[in-house]
Amino acid sequence: METPRSSFNTTSNSDLYNTTADIEIPMICLAIYAVYSLIKSKQAAPVFVINLLISDLIQIVCTLLLNVSLLFSYIIIWAGSIGLHFMTCIAVERYVLIAHPVWHRYHRSVKYFVCTSLTGWLIPFIVCLVCFFINELVYIMPFIPYLVIIVCFVGTCRSLSHSISLTPVKQQLALAPLFFVVISYTFLILPFQICSFLLLHEHEFPFSLFIFTFILYLLNPLVDCLLYVFMRSDIEKIIRMPYCCSRLKRVQTETGQTTSTDVQRDHV
Numbered sequence: 001m002e003t004p005r006s007s008f009n010t011t012s013n014s015d016l017y018n019t020t021a022d023i024e025i026p027m028i029c030l031a032i033y034a035v036y037s038l039i040k041s042k043q044a045a046p047v048f049v050i051n052l053l054i055s056d057l058i059q060i061v062c063t064l065l066l067n068v069s070l071l072f073s074y075i076i077i078w079a080g081s082i083g084l085h086f087m088t089c090i091a092v093e094r095y096v097l098i099a100h101p102v103w104h105r106y107h108r109s110v111k112y113f114v115c116t117s118l119t120g121w122l123i124p125f126i127v128c129l130v131c132f133f134i135n136e137l138v139y140i141m142p143f144i145p146y147l148v149i150i151v152c153f154v155g156t157c158r159s160l161s162h163s164i165s166l167t168p169v170k171q172q173l174a175l176a177p178l179f180f181v182v183i184s185y186t187f188l189i190l191p192f193q194i195c196s197f198l199l200l201h202e203h204e205f206p207f208s209l210f211i212f213t214f215i216l217y218l219l220n221p222l223v224d225c226l227l228y229v230f231m232r233s234d235i236e237k238i239i240r241m242p243y244c245c246s247r248l249k250r251v252q253t254e255t256g257q258t259t260s261t262d263v264q265r266d267h268v
Contacts, residue, residue: 021060028057031225036130038231045097045177047113048089049122049227055082056221074128077138081124084189084226087181088145090227094178095152097158136264140198146185165265177230184223192217 032053038046058079062072096104131137146230191213195205198205 003258018064021217024060025057026250027225028053028060028221031228032057035231045090045093047117047230048086048093048094048120049231050225051117052083052086052224052227053221055079055086056137056224058222059083066067072078073177074132077131078124078128081127081141082121084142084145085118085120085124087185088148089116091149091178091181092176095159098156099173100162139193142190142193146190148177149185154255173230177227180223180230184220186268188220188223 032050035046035049035053056079056190059076062075062079065072066076093104127137127141129213130142156175160175163171166174195210195213196206199207
C-alpha cells in the first residue's frame, strides 16, 4: 500500500526531505508552544490546531526514518489521516461558532475537547486498518473530509452574510481560519492525492507533475503553522499594524517637511 510520502521516497530526494524537515520541525514546535498558550481561552480551535501540528510532526519524523523500517510508512498514513480529521474539526468548529454561537458557548468544556481529540486519533487508526485490506480507499478517503470542509465553508459564508452585529472586517477575520483550511486542502493536499492515484494507474502520467504536487504537499506543515495567527484574539490588531505603522511614518514625514518649510520661511 502506497503512502502520501513514502511513494516518493527515493535516494535522490533525501536532500529534499532533510531540507524541509530542518525548517518544518522547529517551526511546528514553536507553533505548538504558541497555540498552547491560547487554550486558556477555552476555545476548541486551538486544541484542534495543536493536534494537527502534532500529526504533521509525526509525519515528518517518520518520513526521515522510512529507510529504517517499513512500519513507519503505516504510521505516516495514520498521521496523515489524523491531520485530515483535525482540519475537518477546525472547519466544523468554525461553522458552529458562527452559525450556532449559543450552542457553541455551552458545549466547549474540557470533556468535549478531550473526547473530540481522542476520537480524532482513534478513528483514523480504524480507517487505516480498513485501508490496509482495501488499498483503493487510501485515495478515496481524503475526499470525504474535503466535502465536509466545503459544506462548512458555504454554511459559514451564508451565516456571515445574514449577520448584522459583525463589521465586514470582523466577518473576514472570523472566516479566515476556515478559508485558510480550504485553500490548504485544495492546493496542497488534494493535488498530490490525485496525482498519486493517477501515477499508479496511468503509465503515461507525467512524472514531473507528480513531483510538483509532492513539493506542494511538503509545504503543508509550514502552512498549518500559520493557523496560529488566525487563532489569536488580537488578529485584527496584528493585521492592521503594518498599515498603522506606514500611516504613522507618513504623518511624521509630512510633519517634518512642514516644520522644515516653516523654519525656512522664518529665516527669510
